Amino acid sequence: MRIRSLRIGSLRLQLLAWVVLPLAGLSAINLWTSQRNALATADLVTDRMLVGSARTIAEQAAMTEGVLVATIPPAAIEMFDTGDRDSVYYQVKTARGRLLTGYPDLPETSRPPGTEVTYRGRRLRLLTFGQSVVGAGDDSPITVTVGVTLGGHDAMVRRLWFSAFAQQLALVAIAGLFVLLGLRRGLAPLLRLRDAVRSPNRSELEPVEVPDAQSEIRPLIDALNAYMARVRAQMAAQRRFIANAAHQLRTPLALLSTQASYALRETASDARHEALVALQASSGRLARLAEQLLTLSRAEPGSRRPRSDRIDLTEAARQVLETHAPIAVGRNIDLGLEETGPVPVIGDGTMLREMIVNLVDNALRFSASGGSVTVKLAVIDGEARLTVADDGPGIPLDEREHVFERFYRVAGTTEEGSGLGLAIVREVVENAGGRVSLGDGATGGLIVDVRLPLADV
């Protein structure tokens, strides 16, 4: 269970990774560029302010009583008071290099844009601005240099960049969320399918119905349902067979029990002996029925590892006839084998022999005393042919397809057959890739015609 949820989780993770990781990568590139943009913007703004400040200072420089005087208007300094505790440094010099006011060691720099320098251990953005002063003679033009520490500048970069960062982050998060939601929705039919299959109420192998399943999942469900339908059909056949088998065993068992009760109560030894002989015969038939049921269940496809022995049908038929000869002689039936040599086929030897046993058994059962049963083997048109002919009552045309059904018995027959013999024959023959048909004998009676593929010589 843990493994299963982990697997489904990993599908989620996979899809999530495929969506979120590229998105995060793109976002990272985006963030880098936006950081650059923020920096450029902050530089520009700071430069504008520095130019503004320098210009304000320069405009205050004037000739007072023949002397060039520069005073620093407070506004030129206060415009940097953005709450970031920045320090402002300034310097006003004449064209001849005389310091009018400010910090003498402040490095001079180029015209706008400003540059970053380190001054007294602090990073400054510094900008120099030149302006001529009327009547100042050689002292004109004066240069005003203004520098400001980077507190406000950096704060601006941070602020600009942070909002971009937050946007990107929100974008990735929302995308991830939607992927998860979409997956959850998309995977829901798969999870419902899992629950439906796992449900403890599902003992009957009913088809699974998953509403709203996508076209990708639909084939999986259809395949599953088709598979379950096959299993269900097989199980139903098995159940029918077992019910039938149990049913078929009931009457012989009732007979056994009745015969035993009769023998127990009978005091005359002749009658008791007769009952015991009959009981022995009944139990023999019951044993044969059980054997046939077993054979049939073995002949079922999938119930036994398919074997491919190389079998000589002629030899197998000879063995079967030899074991049945005493019965034939006892009932005065002429049992014969007609063959022209080995007839090799490929198949399950035990099953093929059992098939012949059932054919001969049937033929003997339905032949009257004084009749004849002939087993013929030949190779005709590249096929192995086994025919068993009797001169019993035969089977009416409209019954011929039914007699291969399990437990089917021709109406009006008084012979105590199990109704399984021909079912076994067909099952075995078809498993070996052959076919079986019924025909009329030359002198009435029935001919069972079995054709099997010939083994390569």
Place this chain on the structure above:
Amino acid sequence: MRLLLVEDNRELADWLSKTLRQASYVVDVVHDGEDVEHALAAGDHALIILDLALPRMGGMEVLKRLRARGNPVPVIVLTANASLDGRVKGLNEGADDYLAKPFQIEELEARIRVQLRRANDRTAPVISCGDLVFDTNTRLFSLAGATLSLTPREHAVLEQLVVKAGRTVSKAALSAAIYDFDTDADPSAIEIYVHRLRKKLEGSRVQIATLRGLGYLLRHDDPAP
């Protein structure tokens, strides 16, 4: 008591009827559903044992027709289908009892006795008339405590009389109840059986009275309680 056994498996029918005859029942056997009506018309059967899986006409159909004609004869259904549905359906169609194969003959016999007892409005398994006692469980007659030895025919006649003790039983009714199909019914032979029975009952307090033109009647001399 004459029973009709309807069972298509000839061997089972054969041995079942043999075993029931051992217990002094008169048993007729038919092998398919369509013969049931003729069989019933030809004999006076006290009970039918009916297999359901019959050729030509199924047992259920036989039962349905029987009840549709208003025939009240008790029917015990035998079947290889022991499912609840099958049992309920059988009982609903008018079966009196239901027995699934394979069964023990003892159980079938016990159920036969129950049905016969009910059909004659009796509750006790022992019928007595004077000092003659018929134990329906052992199916033996005893006279003044000693078991009475009877031939099957005598047994059948006396059983018929004792079940209807105090009532007249016609010769024809006796004949219909004691001969099975395999025997040529000979009404005059009944007189011989009655004669032998009278001899065996001599000295007891029960007598078989002849009512001329009507039949026979079993009665006893005990003073009315």
